Amino acid sequence: GSTNIVILDSIPIHVKCETVKKMNRGKEVESVKTEISGSVEQDIFKTMLLTQRDEMLVMLGFSFMGKAGEGNAAIQDSLGQMYLAVKAKTVRTIDSLVTNYPDCHATALIIDKFVIKNRGLAEIEKMYESLTPRIKNAYLGRKLKTSIDNLKKTSIGSVAPDFTLTAPDGKNVSLSDYRGKIVLLDFWASWCGPCLREVPNVKKVYDKFHGKGFEILSVSLDDKKDDWISAIERNDLDWGHVSSLKGWDCPVAKLYNVSGVPAMLLVDKEGKIVATKLRGDLLMEKVAEQFEE
Structure with missing residues (x-):
């Protein structure tokens, strides 16, 4: 059934409950109908x-x-x-x-x-x-x-909170391992169509700036290791990958307030967040800005 949120404060509220009888598959079923008023x-x-x-x-x-x-x-x-x-x-x-x-x-x-x-x-x-x-x-x-x-x-100007997660080979990887590099923190999942559609853009940026010290750390919200690894291989995503394999319960997604994927943010050499909500052309633009002399 649906959940009703009831806010209780000091104002008296009236809860009117009545028992309603309904026929269900030939049986009489009682259910309670509630109405809240007065606040x-x-x-x-x-x-x-x-x-x-x-x-x-x-x-x-x-x-x-x-x-x-x-x-x-x-x-x-x-x-x-x-x-x-x-x-x-x-x-x-x-x-x-x-x-x-x-x-x-x-x-x-x-x-x-x-x-x-x-x-x-x-x-x-x-x-x-x-x-x-x-x-x-x-x-x-x-x-x-x-x-x-x-x-x-996790907003622009803050130091990106550090975390440690497991890579496909079982090793631990931390965001702080990338200090001194410009890093795209990329939240995605193998089951997410829009994430996979964003891949060509991400690759274009990676190919252009990787030689100059640009890195990507992709945090996957998958919960099955096989799906995760085959998506990395199939789409040829040759950069850093980590996952808690806990789906939406990923502690890092919670830490970064990620409520939908793809979600990408850019971290500068000092570990500060310089851009969020990156997609398409904006991604190229914001990464390029970091490499302007």
Whole structure:
């Protein structure tokens, strides 16, 4: 079933439970229907979830369209327009909730759950600052602060947190082994189509700058060693590779706040992060900048 997040604070909330009887495969089954009301906190969070649901519905529309809409530019276009409109509505909803309810626990939760992955650090910090001291000191406010601090550790200008993982041959490799080189830290996985589509770009940059001291360390979010190794060989990725083989539970992906792959960031000779969210032409541009005299 679906999980309902209930925010409990000092405001009394009313939980209305009623037993509903349904027929299921000829048997009468009882289930409990709950309705929560009476707290602005619940209402705020509900507003957010409904907005999210609209986004999901449009995404579902896209996936169902798949083949049917391939040749039909008009349908694709109108779905695209709808998606942009829904996305824009989500942004507006979040902005108005943050502006209008700085003294609500739900607001801190919304920033932590829905904003951190999608917006820049400066904007997130500004939202955090607008919360009241009461909320900043409460559990959800403190949790949000921890998320922001973690984000800072892996944002541009910070020293990239060191880590050690295992290479395909079983040896341990650390990011600090690359100190003095310019390193592309590349999060990927053998099952990730967009990662493999990015490979020609990455190779082009590697071939151009490897001779000058450019290295790549690819951190895979695979969980099966065979899949990982065969993807490296099949795609001829002849640079550094490591993995915890724990899939999304990879501690390094968590350390770097990676919520989707591919995710690439550039680390300079001093070990500082100089660029993030690198893809395509931007990758070439940012690496080239490091080698300009």
